[in-house]
Amino acid sequence: MIGNQTKGRGFRGLLNYLESQKDAKLIGGNMGGNNARALAREFKISRQLNPEADRVVYHASLSLPDNEQLDEPTWNELANRYLEEMGFDSNQYVVYRHSNTEHDHIHICASRIRLDNGKIVHDSWDYKRSETIIRQLERDYDLQQTQSSHEKLSRNPSIGQQKRLEREQEEYINGERQTPQERPIKQQLQELIDCATIDKLTMPQLLERLQLQGVEVRHGLTRNGKSKGISYSWNDQKFSGTSLGPAYTFPGLQKHKGIDYQPQRDDELIESLLKNPKEQAVESQRFINTIADFIEQSVVESALVETLPQLTEQLSAYQQQQEAGKTAFDDLGAAIVNEEQRLSSQRAVDAISDFIEQSVVESALAETLPQLTEQLSIYRQQLFRAKTAFNDFETALTTELQSHAEKKAFLSISDYIEQSAIESALTETVLGLTEQLSQYRQQLVKDKTTFNDFDEALTAELQSHADQKANFINL
Numbered sequence: 001m002i003g004n005q006t007k008g009r010g011f012r013g014l015l016n017y018l019e020s021q022k023d024a025k026l027i028g029g030n031m032g033g034n035n036a037r038a039l040a041r042e043f044k045i046s047r048q049l050n051p052e053a054d055r056v057v058y059h060a061s062l063s064l065p066d067n068e069q070l071d072e073p074t075w076n077e078l079a080n081r082y083l084e085e086m087g088f089d090s091n092q093y094v095v096y097r098h099s100n101t102e103h104d105h106i107h108i109c110a111s112r113i114r115l116d117n118g119k120i121v122h123d124s125w126d127y128k129r130s131e132t133i134i135r136q137l138e139r140d141y142d143l144q145q146t147q148s149s150h151e152k153l154s155r156n157p158s159i160g161q162q163k164r165l166e167r168e169q170e171e172y173i174n175g176e177r178q179t180p181q182e183r184p185i186k187q188q189l190q191e192l193i194d195c196a197t198i199d200k201l202t203m204p205q206l207l208e209r210l211q212l213q214g215v216e217v218r219h220g221l222t223r224n225g226k227s228k229g230i231s232y233s234w235n236d237q238k239f240s241g242t243s244l245g246p247a248y249t250f251p252g253l254q255k256h257k258g259i260d261y262q263p264q265r266d267d268e269l270i271e272s273l274l275k276n277p278k279e280q281a282v283e284s285q286r287f288i289n290t291i292a293d294f295i296e297q298s299v300v301e302s303a304l305v306e307t308l309p310q311l312t313e314q315l316s317a318y319q320q321q322q323e324a325g326k327t328a329f330d331d332l333g334a335a336i337v338n339e340e341q342r343l344s345s346q347r348a349v350d351a352i353s354d355f356i357e358q359s360v361v362e363s364a365l366a367e368t369l370p371q372l373t374e375q376l377s378i379y380r381q382q383l384f385r386a387k388t389a390f391n392d393f394e395t396a397l398t399t400e401l402q403s404h405a406e407k408k409a410f411l412s413i414s415d416y417i418e419q420s421a422i423e424s425a426l427t428e429t430v431l432g433l434t435e436q437l438s439q440y441r442q443q444l445v446k447d448k449t450t451f452n453d454f455d456e457a458l459t460a461e462l463q464s465h466a467d468q469k470a471n472f473i474n475l
Contacts, residue, residue, distance in 0.1 A: 004061045022099070042092070050120065192234070203261040215232055
């Protein structure tokens with residue numbers, strides 16, 4: 001998976017681009033809007049939290065190889081994890097999925113202003129952190145492992161450059177473009193340096209060879225004699241060695257291209273070449289041309305004696321080809337003039353369009369600025385009232401807690417008093433019960449004695465009655 005990230009100032013322009021692409025689809029995020037206009041208005045919420053912030057727009061794209069695809073829920077989950085690990089855990093964001101290339105990819109538009117404190121998300125070492133996060137996501141989601149940029153000897157063209165190449169190639173095939181697409185200047189410069197380092201050279205020889213090809217080279221040393229780095233300028237575009245790839249840095253030229261560099265031998269000559277690049281290059285080229293002319297003249301004189309008849313015939317054929325080529329060249333010149341006129345007209349249209357868009361933006365700002373100021377004032381008043389209400393709530397909560405503590409203490413005392421009363425009552429009751437039990441026992445003893453006397457009297461009465469009955473029978 002390849003990741004790319006940029007920072008900008010305006011949400012509306014980015015959202016318009018993301019929405020306008022063929023088969024573009026808004027698949028996720030944490031915002032309520034469903035189109036570029038509504039989302040741009042919604043992003044103003046975070047802008048109001050930090051009005052002085054400048055580059056607050058964060059744009060990241062994540063692209064899979066052409067043989068891999070993910071469904072929308074997985075893309076959303078992956079995008080959310082990527083943002084959280086990049087530090088966007090309290091920020092507005094949306095996710096668009098594009099199908100306008102062979103690679104399944106998404107675009108993330110996020111605000112760099114945090115909603116919880118209004119601060120900007122920390123962005124130090126963000127490119128390095130992004131690559132580390134992407135490598136981990138590839139492992140977690142069983143995706144094809146992509147070689148990171150620092151592991152490559154040369155940097156690939158950006159996603160924007162790749163899209164331009166694809167668009168120009170399609171226009172050329174459809175006849176909408178007269179010439180095939182040009183490779184990016186960066187790629188052409190990489191190939192030029194590759195050709196210049198095909199054989200073993202010293203560092204001064206390489207710089208001289210690049211200067212002859214029209215490449216301006218810059219190099220500096222620290223106070224300790226260490227290299228500050230190397231940069232290149234070609235066709236009005238400047239590139240650092242790092243931006244071209246590890247093989248094009250000052251140490252990389254020695255390590256990967258085999259360029260011999262010895263400070264004591266080369267530093268003075270390098271400094272001279274960099275101070276007077278044209279003079280040195282012209283002088284070297286003049287010397288090379290002199291040697292070449294001498295060698296060529298000797299070879300030509302020897303060969304002319306043997307090949308003069310053949311050369312005469314070839315010259316005649318060449319003249320005919322030249323006439324035909326001149327006609328074709330004239331046609332090409334006319335086509336180039338027409339293309340330059342078309343490009344000039346297009347530039348004028350673009351300039352007018354930019355001016356109109358800028359005027360519209362300025363007008364809109366002039367209209368909306370008082371409203372924004374009023375909304376900010378209302379928002380501050382609401383915050384103040386909310387703070388006051390929160391303080392009242394905190395006071396009430398403290399009072400309630402104190403009341404609850406007093407009630408709890410009162411219940412504890414009540415429980416203690418009630419327990420003491422029960423224990424005292426039990427003590428008195430037990431003593432009374434003990435005394436009653438003792439009296440009851442004494443009563444039982446008395447009753448038992450009375451019962452024994454009654455039993456003896458009854459027995460005596462029965463015996464007397466039996467005796468009387470016996471006497472009666474005897475009579």
